[in-house]
Amino acid sequence: MSSLQAVFWDMDGTLVDTEPYWIEAEHELVEAHGGTWSHDQAQLLVGQALTYSASILQEAGVAMGNREIIDHLTQRVISRCRQQIPWRPGARELLEDLNAAGVRCALVTMSFKPLAQAIVDALPADHLEFIISGDMVSAGKPDPEAYHTAFSTMAADHTERTGEELHRARCVAIEDSVPGTAAAAASGMVTLAVPHFTPLPDTGQWHLAETLHGLRTADLQNLLANAPAPITA
Known part of the structure; x- marks a missing residue:
């Protein structure tokens, strides 16, 4: 695998x-x-x-x-x-576990940079490497531009850092909304949808989970073997 x-x-x-x-x-x-x-x-x-x-x-x-x-x-x-920063259940714990496992992480949000930076600054410095925010792209979610940009940014030094190329099929995007999951799936990444304020249809284009609570690196790893067919855009 x-x-x-x-x-x-x-x-x-x-x-x-x-x-x-x-x-x-x-x-x-x-x-x-x-x-x-x-x-x-x-x-x-x-x-x-x-x-x-x-x-x-x-x-x-x-x-x-x-x-x-x-x-x-x-x-x-x-x-x-x-x-008060209202963290979602299990989010910081999963980030910590990914960091310990050496899995790179970044933020892809439609919020603008000042808010995104305030959230990143509240986390340990190495947990989220960079931010792609809504003011850094020309088309917002559900367009996949933000995820394409994030992938390209990370791919630029991934081979130098790890000795191997970055592959979309070995990357997971975590989202909660209809526009977000559509953008992530269209980028070709394996997508984990965790609905919060709005329900998400089970279209077969992404994995669904009720919560991040209790999820660890191994759980995301397992998604790669059972990933829905990628959508390209």
Whole structure:
């Protein structure tokens, strides 16, 4: 069996439970502009690119530019995270186990760099090697660009570091949302979907798990032998 080489982590809803912080910030912003924001509307933005979310908030009555909305929401979520980072069950323990096993890890998120960096900084320095964030790509999830970029970034020095090339079929992406799992699967990586705020269909394109709690490196390794057929994009 081929060994697990790398794990690419989504952030919001997968590594940290920040979706309630985003939804709270969206409610506050829409209401401050005289509009209303429902739970169903908020659910539609889970896992989406922030530029898309900003456009939907504008349709709901927020009279601000895209970047203004993104910066406002991001700062609100960073502020909440400075009070308490809501880690997802089992996420830090799995990261620790992967690190001990020598499996490389990186973050692939649609949040912008300031928030992503705040989360990475709260972890041991060697647990997540780099960040690919929503402000570093031209197309957000469900487009696979972020995962393609992350793979290329890690592949650039993988042979020098390990003596072997990086292969997509030996990489696992962990996601929680419909856009995220679609992006990861389309990148050709083995995808582990751990639904949180939104249900995920069992399409055969990814593996489903109820939680990361109790999962270890060996469990992700086992996914490689039973990976769904890759989707290329």
